[in-house]
Amino acid sequence: MRKISESTVRRLSLYLRFLEQFDAQGQATISSAELARRGGTTSAQVRKDLSFFGSFGKRGLGYSVPELTARIRDILGLRRTYRVVLVGAGRIGSALIQYPGFRQRGFHVRAIYDTDPKKIGSGWNGLVVKDARQLESDLAREPTDIAIVVTPAEAAQDVVDRLVRAGVKAILNFAPAQLVVPADVVVKSVNMALELETLSFALANR
Amino acid sequence: MRKISESTVRRLSLYLRFLEQFDAQGQATISSAELARRGGTTSAQVRKDLSFFGSFGKRGLGYSVPELTARIRDILGLRRTYRVVLVGAGRIGSALIQYPGFRQRGFHVRAIYDTDPKKIGSGWNGLVVKDARQLESDLAREPTDIAIVVTPAEAAQDVVDRLVRAGVKAILNFAPAQLVVPADVVVKSVNMALELETLSFALANR
Numbered sequence: 233m234r235k236i237s238e239s240t241v242r243r244l245s246l247y248l249r250f251l252e253q254f255d256a257q258g259q260a261t262i263s264s265a266e267l268a269r270r271g272g273t274t275s276a277q278v279r280k281d282l283s284f285f286g287s288f289g290k291r292g293l294g295y296s297v298p299e300l301t302a303r304i305r306d307i308l309g310l311r312r313t314y315r316v317v318l319v320g321a322g323r324i325g326s327a328l329i330q331y332p333g334f335r336q337r338g339f340h341v342r343a344i345y346d347t348d349p350k351k352i353g354s355g356w357n358g359l360v361v362k363d364a365r366q367l368e369s370d371l372a373r374e375p376t377d378i379a380i381v382v383t384p385a386e387a388a389q390d391v392v393d394r395l396v397r398a399g400v401k402a403i404l405n406f407a408p409a410q411l412v413v414p415a416d417v418v419v420k421s422v423n424m425a426l427e428l429e430t431l432s433f434a435l436a437n438r
Numbered sequence: 439m440r441k442i443s444e445s446t447v448r449r450l451s452l453y454l455r456f457l458e459q460f461d462a463q464g465q466a467t468i469s470s471a472e473l474a475r476r477g478g479t480t481s482a483q484v485r486k487d488l489s490f491f492g493s494f495g496k497r498g499l500g501y502s503v504p505e506l507t508a509r510i511r512d513i514l515g516l517r518r519t520y521r522v523v524l525v526g527a528g529r530i531g532s533a534l535i536q537y538p539g540f541r542q543r544g545f546h547v548r549a550i551y552d553t554d555p556k557k558i559g560s561g562w563n564g565l566v567v568k569d570a571r572q573l574e575s576d577l578a579r580e581p582t583d584i585a586i587v588v589t590p591a592e593a594a595q596d597v598v599d600r601l602v603r604a605g606v607k608a609i610l611n612f613a614p615a616q617l618v619v620p621a622d623v624v625v626k627s628v629n630m631a632l633e634l635e636t637l638s639f640a641l642a643n644r
Contacts, residue, residue, distance in 0.1 A: 236643075238636060245635045249591065249614050272616030308635050309642025327533035333614075333631040339638075378637055385455065401644075402637040408455050408539075410478030418640040420633045425539040427626045429451045429514050430444060431584055431608040432545075434624040436515025437442075438607075 263294040313338040320382035321346040371398035469500040519544040526588035527552040577604035
């Protein structure tokens, strides 16, 4: 398979959302033009994105909605479930864990860790907050694919180092810090304040 | 001033965080090497990023922390406050509104709107949820810079069209939809499930 760029992966993820909506409405086929319209892109781009999977759209008939849905789920690694742990029992973590989209797509948050004695042991969205010192022993017992890191900036790298040593291969980072990880670990960072700052920059420099 | 790329803006935003920490610790100067180390980049990149503002680091002495902090705040448009409205009174909105980083940086959420009669009128993080039908009349009275959109995907474009007609120039979008806006309006989209999917894609295609 050819290498797929991150921007293609993001578009596939968007197409999947639209396809799921069409599927729920009982629509059997979809044209590249309709996917393009919904995805804010061009038919040519849609056809190019989907050509990564080989040709299975029929000219004039469009793509089969269930077939395309299954193929994109496959390519995005969504045919299985992922065990996810969350480090940092704060508000952003709470919003994330309650977000129905995560579970629907097979991302199951199984444990939550914090260092704050006031939080450890308390109930939290159906889980009990565990002592972050248990991370290593828990992960040794229950191999975990993905960790979500919502710690203060200064704690993030240390937590990530520990997660990586414990075998975690994918990290979603909400701490405002640049993280260093080995080449076989993937990190995605989301920084809300930074997103707002790109907006204020745009407003200030029009 | 030369055009500044989005990746530069994002690094400046990160540098600002580190500078504020150094400033709080009473550190007067900082080297490009230290900023690079904290920002996960190179000294050459830091010097290049900061050269957009003209030369004011002193060779061998590094940059003045307060001076550089002020300059970056200036360039990022952070010397003023921004009136922000939130459309969609859900969990993500609640986490955002309580996020101290927003207010610290001058982003003040002043109103929250929803279409759900059960939510309208209820207290919500110190605000009262307003009927989304009031958007136009409120924005006409109180010009607003930034809107955060946390609606379902199918409602997002309509809400954004209304915000744009009412004069909003910058939108932070959490709905899983591609939004179409005029050229003078800037949109940033954050999609949590999509971030997780780029991770599952990476795990599935290693």
